[in-house]
Amino acid sequence: MAERRMISRSIAEDDRFVDMNPISKLLYFYLVLNADDDGFVGSVKMINFLTGANADNYEELLDNNLILKPTQSGVYVITDWYSQNKIEGKIYKPTEFLSIRELLYIKTNFAYTLNPSDDDVMAPVNAWIKNGRDKKTSPEIQLQQYSHHFQETSKKVPGSVEETSSKLLAQNRIDKIRLDKSRVDKTRKDQVSKDQHRSTHTATTTSNKGLGKDSSSSVASTSTMYNNATIASTERPSMENRLAVNDEIESLFDSLNREFDSNIPYDDQRLVVIFTDLLNKYKMSFVQEGISQLASTRSGQSDVNSIKNLVVNHLSDAIEQVTVG
Structure with a gap:
């Protein structure tokens, strides 16, 4: 120190x-x-x-x-x-x-706040630090830069750090949970049954082998799945519209609850989407090792929301560290 x-x-x-x-x-x-x-x-x-x-x-x-x-x-x-x-x-x-830092936001006077609705919020702290902790560029310009950055990355990276806030506070205060209803309706119509989902998933993970990132999976479809899983609680999808939970997904929930000493239900759609996407890219064992590594950095956090945010924002990075090691 x-x-x-x-x-x-x-x-x-x-x-x-x-x-x-x-x-x-x-x-x-x-x-x-x-x-x-x-x-x-x-x-x-x-x-x-x-x-x-x-x-x-x-x-x-x-x-x-x-x-x-x-x-x-x-x-x-x-x-x-x-x-x-x-x-x-x-x-x-x-x-x-790190699990505490992800709860914070940086204001235009470079002070911390827990309130994402504060008019002076410039960006999530994690994003500001990742971009070099810039104190030379004027806050107004930085606010515009972060606004543009998150509008772009939120289309490509499900579960990025912006998911820890209830709103992306920049420019016009874009509503992050806004859904393209036409895409949602189409996705729901095309939703496959549990058995079909399981067989498709098995075929994909088997063909990928090893790290096996699936180059054929589109970013747009993953983003749509994620948006569907984060529908406001007042608009919970019916059972036929929820993503299927197969044995591998349940095993990952078991690993998560064991490592974090928690009791998160198997049908938590936000995590189902994350786990499904990761299993299409990595072996089951790598995802489990990533969960274990993530648990070792949680700094004593055990409430459900903190654990879920930690998984959404950092599990992919933890898996990358496992595979590199």
Whole structure:
């Protein structure tokens, strides 16, 4: 961990900071000093010992939006981390709390927020970091760049990081769960039976062998399947329109629930789509190994939504690491 961290005068001399209890101020300094390169603090027992801080002091920092606590895992996030600190790419080390970072958004003043509907949101944090943590380009230009980027990639990559938000907040606040109804209707009419789906899937995975990415499968059809699986809960598809769950899919759910100590049902359509698509590209064993590797990076997260978002956004990358290794 770095020996030096930055604290801005604009924060330390702000009214919300000046009016706080002295112990709360000291706590903030120690949290910043002990944060990782993304502004996350996962262990605070020594900090509490050194400062004499208690739950009231943390609550004061939370009330003043100086820190965020997005989960019950005990991990705290310095809200204004990137507005105060600039860490060069050659020494930057990403946080180990990736499942927590995917819940955050970056604002135009480079502060963190948990609220995707905030008018100042520029992009999901994961996307902003992936694109170099740019603080030189004006936020307005970056917002336009991210808007264009996600409009394009959301057509090609099911389960990209934008799926962690309820809306893509850029330009005209594009509604991400908007469906092309004509395509949905056509897909539903053409939906095959469970047995047909199983035989087609078996033939594809058998012919692919090994890594066997299916070059004949179209991106458009995968995107359509994914959109159908993310229909709002008020418009749940009937049983005849839901994707079939075969033995391999059930085995992957078993692996997921075992590795994450969860109880996600087999008919979760969002994950059925992801698993079906991955099995058309990789061997069953690679997908299971990817789930195992993903579980080792979850940082103690066990709620169902966090697990599902982790699978949607990162399982494909975990499988790639397995195959490369």
